[in-house]
Amino acid sequence: xxxxxxxxxxxxxxxxxxxxxxxxxxxxxxxxxxxxxxxxxxxxxxxxxxxxxxxxxxxxxxxxxxxxxxxxxxxxxxxxxxxxxxxxxxxxxxxxxxxxxxxxxxxxxx
Amino acid sequence: xxxxxxxxxxxxxxxxxxxxxxxxxxxxxxxxxxxxxxxxxxxxxxxxxxxxxxxxxxxxxxxxxxxxxxxxxxxxxxxxxxxxxxxxxxxxxxxxxxxxxxxxxxxxxxxxxxxxxxxxxxxxxxxxxxxxxxxxxxxxxxxxxxxxxxxxxxxxxxxxxxxxxxxxxxxxxxxxxxxxxxxxxxxxxxxxxxxxxxxxxxxxxxxxxxxxxxxxxxxxxxxxxxxxxxxxxxxxxxxxxxxxxxxxxxxxxxxxxxxxxxxxxxxxxxxxxxxxxxxxxxxxxxxxxxxxxxxxxxxxxxxxxxxxxxxxxxxxxxxxxxxxxxxxxxxxxxxxxxxxxxxxxxxxxxxxxxxxxxxxxxxxxxxxxxxxxxxxx
Numbered sequence: 482x483x484x485x486x487x488x489x490x491x492x493x494x495x496x497x498x499x500x501x502x503x504x505x506x507x508x509x510x511x512x513x514x515x516x517x518x519x520x521x522x523x524x525x526x527x528x529x530x531x532x533x534x535x536x537x538x539x540x541x542x543x544x545x546x547x548x549x550x551x552x553x554x555x556x557x558x559x560x561x562x563x564x565x566x567x568x569x570x571x572x573x574x575x576x577x578x579x580x581x582x583x584x585x586x587x588x589x590x591x
Numbered sequence: 592x593x594x595x596x597x598x599x600x601x602x603x604x605x606x607x608x609x610x611x612x613x614x615x616x617x618x619x620x621x622x623x624x625x626x627x628x629x630x631x632x633x634x635x636x637x638x639x640x641x642x643x644x645x646x647x648x649x650x651x652x653x654x655x656x657x658x659x660x661x662x663x664x665x666x667x668x669x670x671x672x673x674x675x676x677x678x679x680x681x682x683x684x685x686x687x688x689x690x691x692x693x694x695x696x697x698x699x700x701x702x703x704x705x706x707x708x709x710x711x712x713x714x715x716x717x718x719x720x721x722x723x724x725x726x727x728x729x730x731x732x733x734x735x736x737x738x739x740x741x742x743x744x745x746x747x748x749x750x751x752x753x754x755x756x757x758x759x760x761x762x763x764x765x766x767x768x769x770x771x772x773x774x775x776x777x778x779x780x781x782x783x784x785x786x787x788x789x790x791x792x793x794x795x796x797x798x799x800x801x802x803x804x805x806x807x808x809x810x811x812x813x814x815x816x817x818x819x820x821x822x823x824x825x826x827x828x829x830x831x832x833x834x835x836x837x838x839x840x841x842x843x844x845x846x847x848x849x850x851x852x853x854x855x856x857x858x859x860x861x862x863x864x865x866x867x868x869x870x871x872x873x874x875x876x877x878x879x880x881x882x883x884x885x886x887x888x889x890x891x892x893x894x895x896x897x898x899x900x901x902x903x904x905x906x907x908x909x910x911x912x913x914x915x916x917x918x919x920x921x922x923x924x925x926x927x928x929x930x931x932x933x934x935x936x937x938x939x940x941x942x943x944x945x946x947x948x949x950x951x952x953x954x955x956x957x958x959x960x961x962x963x964x965x966x967x968x
Contacts, residue, residue, distance in 0.1 A: 547821045553754040554929045560965025565652035566684050576782040576792035579729030
């Protein structure tokens with residue numbers, strides 16, 4: 482019995498370590514993505530604010546279908562303040578990431 | 592077939608005498624370590640979503656009332672049952688980080704008494720969840736109160752009547768979720784990216800023993816973790832629950848769901864095991880939106896099937912089948928809109944105590960309205 486508890490405790494501690502490590506990795510990954518790509522002989526494409534916003538909406542649409550479609554038929558759009566509450570509810574219920582939630586809200590309130 | 596399931600064996604006051612002990616203490620310590628590790632990891636993570644402000648920060652959320660409702664007629668072994676159900680949900684956001692959410696269920700299972708012709712039944716009332724959520728940072732949400740036990744995916748995500756593709760519960764649903772499918776205590780949960788195309792989600796909880804009517808729960812702790820790949824739209828994960836009362840048994844399970852990008856197909860599956868039994872279900876659902884003919888009508892049609900098996904364990908639980916059971920169901924749903932649909936299914940159950948047919952037909956509806964001005968002023 483004691484041995485089983487010990488194994489259980491070790492497994493959970495390991496899971497905690499994995500989460501902590503994953504978090505650190507995510508932070509690093511984010512730092513990398515924030516760095517501007519700088520290949521020697523290529524010019525970085527100019528991105529206007531309008532293009533950037535369009536990209537966000539396209540990405541939001543993708544995340545909306547990927548996340549909502551995991552459980553139910555994609556709903557129609559609701560008023561913005563109502564949508565803000567619903568995505569918060571779904572963030573908790575379906576453990577949606579903060580980034581996905583923001584992109585989905587941007588798409589659903591455009 | 593009543594959807595609410597009760598595990599009365601676990602909520603006797605006598606259980607309180609066995610709630611303290613080495614196992615519970617060790618588990619509490621490990622959970623504490625888990626919380627510390629999460630909090631320690633957060634500062635390095637926090638920058639990920641704080642680089643820009645967007646619509647999320649400028650829109651003030653408004654309280655919302657939403658509701659799932661349905662009227663299902665089920666013929667089980669030739670006996671008709673009428674099952675009206677209403678499930679109101681209140682969502683009350685407070686500021687940018689808090690949310691109070693509650694869901695209640697009012698349902699009845701009306702059946703004719705032996706020899707009678709009129710339908711009779713009682714109204715069941717249940718508080719499914721009443722919880723306070725605090726979004727501590729992009730990676731951790733703290734929940735206290737009564738919440739749906741995060742074991743597998745069906746209980747938390749697929750249970751509402753307007754979401755489920757087939758109206759019957761999977762046979763293994765009671766495994767790992769406790770009485771009334773809910774827990775009372777505290778929970779940490781969240782989701783984050785570990786790579787651009789890999790998302791991790793988790794939920795870990797501690798539940799206390801409660802014998803209060805409609806608030807019953809077991810003393811238990813557990814966690815669920817999953818990996819979601821947004822590109823192939825594939826999620827896999829596992830769940831674990833350790834009961835901190837009675838014989839302190841464990842339950843574990845795995846889940847998977849996949850929505851291929853090329854075709855409108857959903858495949859969901861769960862496996863669960865405890866000392867009370869084990870089993871699995873696999874449920875593919877296909878929307879006929881790519882049909883070559885009559886696309887306007889056929890895109891609203893969904894065909895769904897579920898194959899499931901249950902194997903008895905060492906101890907019989909009154910909310911699980913008493914003998915090994917197999918069941919196959921086939922369903923046909925028609926979406927008038929995304930919130931109103933006609934549902935129907937046929938199932939055949941195979942068990943040593945006798946085989947039977949299960950027919951289901953009905954309507955489901957979902958309502959959502961803001962309790963205030965929904966638009967930005």
